[in-house]
Amino acid sequence: MKLNGTSLNTPLNGTDTIQHGYGQNGHSTAQLIDEIGDAHGAASIDTPMRPDAFDLDDATKIDLIEAHFREIMGILGLDLTDDSLNGSPRRVAKMYVQEIFKGLNPANKPEPTLFDNKFRYNEMLVEKDITVQTYCEHHFVPIIGRAHVAYISSGKVIGLSKLNRIVDYFSKRPQVQERLTVQIADELKKVLETEDVAVIIDAKHLCVSTRGVHDVNSSTITASYGGKFAEESTRQELLRYVSQASVTI
Ligand SMILES: [Zn+2]
Numbered sequence: 364m365k366l367n368g369t370s371l372n373t374p375l376n377g378t379d380t381i382q383h384g385y386g387q388n389g390h391s392t393a394q395l396i397d398e399i400g401d402a403h404g405a406a407s408i409d410t411p412m413r414p415d416a417f418d419l420d421d422a423t424k425i426d427l428i429e430a431h432f433r434e435i436m437g438i439l440g441l442d443l444t445d446d447s448l449n450g451s452p453r454r455v456a457k458m459y460v461q462e463i464f465k466g467l468n469p470a471n472k473p474e475p476t477l478f479d480n481k482f483r484y485n486e487m488l489v490e491k492d493i494t495v496q497t498y499c500e501h502h503f504v505p506i507i508g509r510a511h512v513a514y515i516s517s518g519k520v521i522g523l524s525k526l527n528r529i530v531d532y533f534s535k536r537p538q539v540q541e542r543l544t545v546q547i548a549d550e551l552k553k554v555l556e557t558e559d560v561a562v563i564i565d566a567k568h569l570c571v572s573t574r575g576v577h578d579v580n581s582s583t584i585t586a587s588y589g590g591k592f593a594e595e596s597t598r599q600e601l602l603r604y605v606s607q608a609s610v611t612i
Pocket of ligand 1: 501
């Protein structure tokens, strides 16, 4: 199968060398790859994408992923003629392209609705407890948690629900939590034309709770404090709001 001259049967981006070579300290590269996965480090702020990422349309991507996932299930020994399993490859393919990884496509990026700051509200605005559902790019299992997003207006205000939508857009990708935090912060800085933006994410990684160390209690907190939020008093004010119990209605 060919995708612009690259066979889908060969590893992408030159990972072939890494998989078969040996790293430093006598570790096999297979071991190193496991360690990178468990370290959950982010290598880049931009999601690493192929230059031809959007040459195929969504329908073609779904067809290709379906065929490959059918293959994976078959290799695992599952009987694809079984009624319960037969539709799974297509379900998974549609879920990848149309739902959980749809944030890879810039066409799905939310258009921010901005308003003039007519109320002359010059304090921080905090949108807290935004649901985060993203996917670990090392293990392709969910990361589930909450984001708290704050900004101080430089003259523009954003529709509140757009804050949730921006968090959701960058979440719908294979991710590492550090990169997700920075991508949300960078987008808000750009849209709101201010450095005074903070993002805090507290999330549970299912690759930590359901495999590997099997720790169901630990969660991971990441934070980005830009502009005035780097100042101790502003940061403390934000942390106070975030730690307050949420209103119930
Ligand atoms: Zn992971």
